[in-house]
Structure formats: C-alpha cells, structure tokens
Amino acid sequence: MKNEREQFLRNVSEALGRTALPKNVVKPDWRGDVQHQYMKGCTQEEIVEAFKTQCQNLTLKLFETTPEKIKETMRSVIQEYGGGSVIYADDEQFVSYGLENMFQEMEDRHEACFVKWEAKQGKEKNIEAAQNANIGITFASMGLAESGSILQKSSSGCGRSVSLLPITHIALIHKSAIVPRMTQTAIRLREQFAKNQENFPSNLTYITGPSNSADIEMVLVVGVHGPVHVAYILIDDLV
Amino acid sequence: MALKISNEPFQQRLKKSIGDDFKKGAISQAQDVINGRRRLRVEEVGNxxxxxxxxxxxxxxxxxxxxxxxxxxxxxxxxxxxxxxxxxxxxxxxxxxxxxxxxxxxxxxxxxxxxxxxxxxxxxxxxxxxxxxxxxDLAEWILQVDDWDVPSHIIVPALHKDRNRIHEVFTKNAGYTGTNDPTEMAKFAREKLREKFLEAxxxxxxxxxxxxxxxxxxxxxxxxxxxxxxxxxxxxxxxxxxxxxxxxxxxxxxxxxxxxxxxxxxxxxxxxxxxxxxxxxxxxxxxxxxxxxxxxxxxxKILQSEFQSMLQCIRCGACLNICPVYRHVSGHTYGSIYSGPMGAVLTPLLDGYETNKELPYASTLCGACSEVCPVKIPLHELLLKHRQIIVEQEGKAPLMESILFKGAGMFLSKPGVYDFGTKLAPSFMKLMSKDGKITKGYGMMNAWTDSRDLPVMKKEKFRDWFEKRKKGGSQR
Structure with a gap:
C-alpha cells in the first residue's frame, strides 16, 4: 500500500514538474474575502431574524420558545406531528431542560411513547427503534442564517439514524448558536479538529428541511429517503 | 456502465436524439427551470x-x-x-x-x-x-429499473423519461400498482429502497x-x-x-x-x-x-497538459444547462456519462480522440458555458484547443469538416473560381428550393436541412451590392 501511494504521489508531483512533494505549502488567507462580508457587523438579533426569514422563505416549520416554555412547546409540536413513537438523542440537555420528565408524563398519559437512543443497546436495537419511530428529536449544534440550515453532529449519544430514519425530525437550536453562514462553522470546525482530532465527529451534516427530489419531470417531491417533515424549535437563550 | 454509454457513431446518436421530441422538450424545460433558478441565486448574491x-x-x-x-x-x-x-x-x-x-x-x-x-x-x-x-438516487434507480438505461444529465440523470414512461417501467419491472403521480411513485421508491438500505x-x-x-x-x-x-x-x-x-x-x-x-x-x-x-x-x-x-x-496526464484547468471542475452541470447545443442534441448524443460542454472537453481527455473526435465540434463556441462556470474553466477555449490538436496533430478532424475545409481552401484561394461559384450557386439552389427555402438537402446539406430549412442564396452577392452601393447604386 505504502508503495502504491508513493508511486501515485510521485506521478502527481512529476505531472506538476517536480521530483518530490513540496515540504510546506502556504495556503492563501481568505479571511478578507467575500464569504466573510456576509452579515458582517450585524448583531446576534439581526442574524437570528435573518435565520427566521430564511426558514419562512423555505416554508420550513419553526417554533420559537424560551427555556421556561420549552416543555409546553415540545409537547404541542410532538402532538402536531402525530405523536406515536418518538426517539430522542441521549443528550444531557433533555434532562436539564426537563424534557425527559415531560416525555415520561406524556407517556403516562398515553400521548406518545418514547425511546432514548442508547449506545449500549447496540446497533440493531437502536436502528430498529429509529426506523419504527414517527419522530426523532435532536439538539443541533449550530444554525445558518443565510440558508436556514442546522448543523447536526453524530456522537455516541446521537446516532446518525435519529435525524434520518423517522418520518419527522424535530431539531432544537439555540438562538446564540445561529451564525451568518457556513463560513463561521468552517472556522470553528477547524479549531475543533486542531484541538482534538480524536474527538472530531465521525459524521456531521448540514440539514436544511425535509428530503426532496425533482428527479421525475422536475416536479418537486418532498420526502424521499430522509424525513418527510422537519421542524425547528428555536430556544431564546439571548439575555 | 462505463465512461462511454454508447457504441453507436456520433451521427447515429445525434439522429436518434434529434428525432425524439419528448426528450428535446424535457431538456429545454429543465434547462429553463434550473437556469432560471441559478440566475436568481446569482442576482441575490450580488457580487x-x-x-x-x-x-x-x-x-x-x-x-x-x-x-x-x-x-x-x-x-x-x-x-x-x-x-x-x-x-x-x-x-x-x-x-x-x-x-x-x-x-x-x-x-x-x-x-x-x-x-x-x-x-x-x-x-x-x-x-x-x-x-x-x-x-x-431516485433517478438512477429509475434507470436501473428500466434495464440499466443510460443517464442523459450529470445532475438529473433520468431527464429523458416522462412520468408515463417511469410509471410503465415501475409497473412492469418493480411490481408497482399506483398512478403516474410523481409523489406517489417517489413514495413507492422510498419504501422499496428503505428495505435495501436496512439489509445492505x-x-x-x-x-x-x-x-x-x-x-x-x-x-x-x-x-x-x-x-x-x-x-x-x-x-x-x-x-x-x-x-x-x-x-x-x-x-x-x-x-x-x-x-x-x-x-x-x-x-x-x-x-x-x-x-x-x-x-x-x-x-x-x-x-x-x-x-x-x-x-x-x-x-x-490532464494535470500536466494545457487542459489542467478542466480539473477545476466541480461537476455542477451549469454548462449543460446553458448550452444551446446540449439543448438540441440532449445528453445521449455525447455518448459519454459526461455530457454537455464539460463532457465534450473531458471525455476526449479520459478516453482519447479516436472515438470522441466529434465531441469538441458539438459546440457553437458561443462561450456561454465559460461564462456560467462557477470555477471559471475557459470551456469554449478548451474545446477550440481540442479542435486544433485533432486537426494539427492527430489528423482526425471529422470527415465532413476535412472535406469542407479542403474544398473551402481550394475555393477561397482562387478568386476566379470563388467568384464564378458564388454567381452560379443561387441558380443551383433555386432548382432544389420551394418558396425560397430548401427543405430537403442532399449530401452534406442534409445535416442542415434535417432539422431546419436552408434559405436560398440571393442572386445579388454582398460584394457586388456593396460595390454598387459605394457608387451610389442600389440602397435596398
């Protein structure tokens, strides 16, 4: 393998007119370029407003709430999407916001049934639970104002399946985590990688609304392989 | 499927595609829709x-x-x-x-x-x-269900099929029992493919x-x-x-x-x-x-050649969606999985000129492709470069062009012959024409008259008219 790689790379070097790999390449600094101009100097409120407007443009369902009202909002959103079986990520925030308790109450009242994604249960059980779930709930790590996207990282507590296999995906996102565009997430991801490569998520996905396709006569069909519905719950944590 | 999607010669592929009205209609519509949306995004960005x-x-x-x-x-x-x-x-x-x-x-x-x-x-x-x-991918699954049919676009591979055709192949080959509604057919694909994902x-x-x-x-x-x-x-x-x-x-x-x-x-x-x-x-x-x-x-090899910039390509398909030639001949005419202007540049680079020498000529060199390219590949210049190489080094210009240029060389280098020929041409053309247009040409003229009418040459040549005009004659 080593040998194949060396030969392959030597061939590329020769195509570029040199005999060996360059020792060091200085990457141009793009920080003065156009991508950094978007919403430059805007306040966090303005960035959040832009996010909300973009979600509206995309007819993406967005529910606003506060840390105090989050349980109420969550309950009504789950009901709006038909309740049934719900899978949620193993994330400490479900506990700290009191959502886990609220889920238990809903279950007691037979309003829905809840399964937590639990790594120790193994692959098959977890995937089966997600596959059978009507709703999957996750906390997203960032939001993008320009495109109305959220950034979802995979982890042991939040498998890729939670936001993918159920019919509906509900994503919780903090207002403080909304940035102008992908540019800001790129910088943070680079920092995260530099700090600890081993902990860098094996998968991260920028999600923007439900899955769709225009492969048949260019007619937009919503809900192909991924979720058919996506709802964001925006938590106001700005003081 | 390999890089090449057809063993037929270029002219045959062209004939088939040009005669397929549904395909042409679908492609024009897709070009207009995608390109319209692309333009909106470009305007929105501003810079x-x-x-x-x-x-x-x-x-x-x-x-x-x-x-x-x-x-x-x-x-x-x-x-x-x-x-x-x-x-x-x-x-x-x-x-x-x-x-x-x-x-x-x-x-x-x-x-x-x-x-x-x-x-x-x-x-x-x-x-x-x-x-x-x-x-x-929904489109690629449609092609697979239709006995591994070939793609006609790098982004929308099943563009050449309408809902009725898709309904037909789903019913015949995949056990589908629903209507031809795209949403219903996509739902069917979702269910079928979900099983496949889970057991893969x-x-x-x-x-x-x-x-x-x-x-x-x-x-x-x-x-x-x-x-x-x-x-x-x-x-x-x-x-x-x-x-x-x-x-x-x-x-x-x-x-x-x-x-x-x-x-x-x-x-x-x-x-x-x-x-x-x-x-x-x-x-x-x-x-x-x-x-x-x-x-x-x-x-x-491309990296060290004068075609290096082709490797900048990010496979967006914008050049296909703007190209007037792609619009008329459709993806299948290119005979390669890579079609449109990017395909006409890339296919000969990956597969040689031998069976792809027509591709660089499948362009009007209007430059629209280069203008929309998000990474600024000078596509039409690369097409021209291909033509130069084909003519100069490889001697493989398409037969028609060789004859045409040889003839033109002879014709244009002898002023007497040129003058005589252009005087004679209108009379000959008139013999073939009806209402001042030729609808059925012969020999090389076929390529033109197959898809449109050829106007008959005017009796008075431009040069003669211009001479007269200088002398204060006919102003027309």
Missing part, C-alpha cells in the same frame, strides 16, 4: 464575480499543490482510521473494491450517485461477482469534495440516500477522483455554496454531510470500516 474569482483561486491553488494535499489527506484519513487506496487505473480501483467486498463476503450493496463509479464501471464488476447492486452489507458513495486537513469526504444530496448509505451498512467504500480535493473546511464551504447554486439553483441542498473516519468505538451507527479509493485514471 457573484468575486465569488467566482475566489473559487477559481481555490481550485487553482489546490491543483498546483495536489501532490501535497493528497498526501495530507491520506495521512489524516489514516489517522482517523480510514483505509486509503490509491488507484492509478480503473482496473486497480475495481480490483481493490472487489477485494473489500470479497473479504466482507458481502452480497447486498447499496450505492449513492457517483460519477467515478460509472467511469470505472464498478457495477459490472460487482454484478459479475454475484452481488445485488442497488442504485439509490456495503455502501458505495461518490465524493463531492475531499478535505485534506481533516481527511474527510463529503456528499451533497437532496434525497438523503447519501446519508442512508453511510449510516446503515457496516462497510463504506467512497470513490473519489484525485482532483476532487480542497485544503480545509474553509475552502469546502465556499465551493459547496458555488456547487449548489450553480447545479440546482438553491442556496444549499437538504443535506451536506461530511464523514471523517469510520464510526467511533462508542458509536453504534455509521460504518465499522471506511475505505476511500482515490482514482487517477488519466487525471495526472
């Missing part, structure tokens, strides 16, 4: 030219240091636990994929869209091994961009099949053309924005996923093993 400049700079910087970044990619990917394999040829790539599938004793394979996988014809190899291969042993994907600094591979999709393929199967094999690399997340985000705006005319797709290594030991979904196969297959 689009600055974005194009930046994107070109990123692509050029990467290509000029491609050996360095490939090495960086490989080192980081391996640190993440990814197996990286460098394949000089498509045979090497196929052998490696075969060995992985073999070792896993895998039978069920799901694929998300990958042009490289078509280029190396891996489906053929896998099917010969007795594997059950399923294309999961190996997932094969393409790669929109490889990120050198983190050793990551990425997929830009709308349907979510790319995510499915990288979530359930225990083994993931990702195929990447060696030029599909960029240095870091910072360059990645710029190019993703350009790709999506240019290809489908939205700000972003439903999913942009980045995979960095196999699943962690404490994670339960995602692949246990991740293999990345990096393919040369002629790319290093």
């Amino acid at each position: 689009w030219e600055e974005w194009r400049d930046l994107s070109e700079k990123i692509r050029k910087h990467t290509l000029q240091n491609l050996d360095y970044y490939l090495n960086m990619f490989c080192e980081n990917a391996e640190k993440n636990g990814t197996h990286v394999y460098f394949a000089k040829t498509k045979e090497e790539a196929n052998r490696y994929i075969q060995s992985v599938v073999d070792k896993k004793n895998a039978k069920k394979i799901v694929k998300s869209k990958s042009m490289v996988s078509e280029e190396i014809d891996v489906n053929h190899v896998l099917k010969e091994m007795g594997c059950d291969v399923t294309e999961t 042993d190996v997932g094969i994907t393409g790669c929109n961009f490889g990120i050198a600094e983190t050793g990551s591979v990425s997929l830009v999709t709308n349907e979510g099949n790319g995510r499915m393929v990288t979530t359930v199967p225990k083994t993931q094999i990702t195929l990447m053309g060696m030029e599909r690399l960029i240095p870091t997340f910072e360059e990645f985000e710029v190019l993703v924005g350009m790709l999506v705006r240019s290809s489908v005319g939205t700000k972003i797709t439903s999913y942009v996923s980045v995979t960095t290594g196999p699943r962690k030991s404490d994670e339960v979904d995602g692949p246990d093993e991740l293999h990345v196969v990096i393919l040369d297959n002629g790319r290093s």
Whole structure:
C-alpha cells in the first residue's frame, strides 16, 4: 500500500514538474474575502431574524420558545406531528431542560411513547427503534442564517439514524448558536479538529428541511429517503 | 456502465436524439427551470464575480499543490482510521473494491450517485461477482429499473423519461400498482429502497469534495440516500477522483455554496454531510470500516497538459444547462456519462480522440458555458484547443469538416473560381428550393436541412451590392 501511494504521489508531483512533494505549502488567507462580508457587523438579533426569514422563505416549520416554555412547546409540536413513537438523542440537555420528565408524563398519559437512543443497546436495537419511530428529536449544534440550515453532529449519544430514519425530525437550536453562514462553522470546525482530532465527529451534516427530489419531470417531491417533515424549535437563550 | 454509454457513431446518436421530441422538450424545460433558478441565486448574491474569482483561486491553488494535499489527506484519513487506496487505473480501483467486498463476503450493496463509479464501471464488476447492486438516487434507480438505461444529465440523470414512461417501467419491472403521480411513485421508491438500505452489507458513495486537513469526504444530496448509505451498512467504500480535493473546511464551504447554486439553483441542498473516519468505538451507527479509493485514471496526464484547468471542475452541470447545443442534441448524443460542454472537453481527455473526435465540434463556441462556470474553466477555449490538436496533430478532424475545409481552401484561394461559384450557386439552389427555402438537402446539406430549412442564396452577392452601393447604386 505504502508503495502504491508513493508511486501515485510521485506521478502527481512529476505531472506538476517536480521530483518530490513540496515540504510546506502556504495556503492563501481568505479571511478578507467575500464569504466573510456576509452579515458582517450585524448583531446576534439581526442574524437570528435573518435565520427566521430564511426558514419562512423555505416554508420550513419553526417554533420559537424560551427555556421556561420549552416543555409546553415540545409537547404541542410532538402532538402536531402525530405523536406515536418518538426517539430522542441521549443528550444531557433533555434532562436539564426537563424534557425527559415531560416525555415520561406524556407517556403516562398515553400521548406518545418514547425511546432514548442508547449506545449500549447496540446497533440493531437502536436502528430498529429509529426506523419504527414517527419522530426523532435532536439538539443541533449550530444554525445558518443565510440558508436556514442546522448543523447536526453524530456522537455516541446521537446516532446518525435519529435525524434520518423517522418520518419527522424535530431539531432544537439555540438562538446564540445561529451564525451568518457556513463560513463561521468552517472556522470553528477547524479549531475543533486542531484541538482534538480524536474527538472530531465521525459524521456531521448540514440539514436544511425535509428530503426532496425533482428527479421525475422536475416536479418537486418532498420526502424521499430522509424525513418527510422537519421542524425547528428555536430556544431564546439571548439575555 | 462505463465512461462511454454508447457504441453507436456520433451521427447515429445525434439522429436518434434529434428525432425524439419528448426528450428535446424535457431538456429545454429543465434547462429553463434550473437556469432560471441559478440566475436568481446569482442576482441575490450580488457580487457573484468575486465569488467566482475566489473559487477559481481555490481550485487553482489546490491543483498546483495536489501532490501535497493528497498526501495530507491520506495521512489524516489514516489517522482517523480510514483505509486509503490509491488507484492509478480503473482496473486497480475495481480490483481493490472487489477485494473489500470479497473479504466482507458481502452480497447486498447499496450505492449513492457517483460519477467515478460509472467511469470505472464498478457495477459490472460487482454484478459479475454475484452481488445485488442497488442504485439509490431516485433517478438512477429509475434507470436501473428500466434495464440499466443510460443517464442523459450529470445532475438529473433520468431527464429523458416522462412520468408515463417511469410509471410503465415501475409497473412492469418493480411490481408497482399506483398512478403516474410523481409523489406517489417517489413514495413507492422510498419504501422499496428503505428495505435495501436496512439489509445492505456495503455502501458505495461518490465524493463531492475531499478535505485534506481533516481527511474527510463529503456528499451533497437532496434525497438523503447519501446519508442512508453511510449510516446503515457496516462497510463504506467512497470513490473519489484525485482532483476532487480542497485544503480545509474553509475552502469546502465556499465551493459547496458555488456547487449548489450553480447545479440546482438553491442556496444549499437538504443535506451536506461530511464523514471523517469510520464510526467511533462508542458509536453504534455509521460504518465499522471506511475505505476511500482515490482514482487517477488519466487525471495526472490532464494535470500536466494545457487542459489542467478542466480539473477545476466541480461537476455542477451549469454548462449543460446553458448550452444551446446540449439543448438540441440532449445528453445521449455525447455518448459519454459526461455530457454537455464539460463532457465534450473531458471525455476526449479520459478516453482519447479516436472515438470522441466529434465531441469538441458539438459546440457553437458561443462561450456561454465559460461564462456560467462557477470555477471559471475557459470551456469554449478548451474545446477550440481540442479542435486544433485533432486537426494539427492527430489528423482526425471529422470527415465532413476535412472535406469542407479542403474544398473551402481550394475555393477561397482562387478568386476566379470563388467568384464564378458564388454567381452560379443561387441558380443551383433555386432548382432544389420551394418558396425560397430548401427543405430537403442532399449530401452534406442534409445535416442542415434535417432539422431546419436552408434559405436560398440571393442572386445579388454582398460584394457586388456593396460595390454598387459605394457608387451610389442600389440602397435596398
């Protein structure tokens, strides 16, 4: 393998007119370029407003709430999407916001049934639970104002399946985590990688609304392989 | 399917496509819709030219240091636990994929869209091994169900089929019992393919961009099949053309924005996923093993040639969607999985001139392709370069052009003959015409009159009219 790689790379070097790999390449600094101009100097409120407007443009369902009202909002959103079986990520925030308790109450009242994604249960059980779930709930790590996207990282507590296999995906996102565009997430991801490569998520996905396709006569069909519905719950944590 | 999708000669492919009215209508409509949306996004951005400049700079910087970044990619990917394999040829790539599938004793394979996988014809190899291969992109699944029909567009591969045709093949070959409503048919595909995802042993994907600094591979999709393929199967094999690399997340985000705006005319797709290594030991979904196969297959030759800028291509298809020739002849005429202007430049580079010498001539050189290209590849100039090489070095100009130019050379170099000929021509043409137009030509004229009428030459030649005008004669 080593040998194949060396030969392959030597061939590329020769195509570029040199005999060996360059020792060091200085990457141009793009920080003065156009991508950094978007919403430059805007306040966090303005960035959040832009996010909300973009979600509206995309007819993406967005529910606003506060840390105090989050349980109420969550309950009504789950009901709006038909309740049934719900899978949620193993994330400490479900506990700290009191959502886990609220889920238990809903279950007691037979309003829905809840399964937590639990790594120790193994692959098959977890995937089966997600596959059978009507709703999957996750906390997203960032939001993008320009495109109305959220950034979802995979982890042991939040498998890729939670936001993918159920019919509906509900994503919780903090207002403080909304940035102008992908540019800001790129910088943070680079920092995260530099700090600890081993902990860098094996998968991260920028999600923007439900899955769709225009492969048949260019007619937009919503809900192909991924979720058919996506709802964001925006938590106001700005003081 | 391999790089070439047809063994028929160019003229025959052309004839077939031009006679297919549905195909032509579908393509015109798709061009108008996608291009209209693309234009909206460009206007919205405002400073689009600055974005194009930046994107070109990123692509050029990467290509000029491609050996360095490939090495960086490989080192980081391996640190993440990814197996990286460098394949000089498509045979090497196929052998490696075969060995992985073999070792896993895998039978069920799901694929998300990958042009490289078509280029190396891996489906053929896998099917010969007795594997059950399923294309999961909706359009590609439609083509598969229709007895592995060939794609006509790099972004919308089943563009040449209408809902009735799709309904027919679903009913006949997949046990579908519903109506021809696109939503209903897509739902059927969702159910059918969900089963396939859940039972698959190996997932094969393409790669929109490889990120050198983190050793990551990425997929830009709308349907979510790319995510499915990288979530359930225990083994993931990702195929990447060696030029599909960029240095870091910072360059990645710029190019993703350009790709999506240019290809489908939205700000972003439903999913942009980045995979960095196999699943962690404490994670339960995602692949246990991740293999990345990096393919040369002629790319290093392009890198050192005057066609280097073609490797800047990010496969957005904007050049197909604007091209007046593509509009009329459709993707199948190009005879390659890569069609339109980018295909006319790339196919001869990957496959030689021998069977592709007509492609650089399938262009009006209007330059619209170069103008929309988000990474500023001078496509029409590269097409012209191809023509020069074909004529000068290879002596392989299409027969018609050789005769035409030889004749024209003789004709134009002898003023007397030229003058006589152009005086005589109108009378000859009149013999063939009806109401001042020729609707059925002979010999070489066929190529023109097959698709439109040829006006009869005026009796008075421009030169004569101009001479008279100077002397104060006919003003017309």
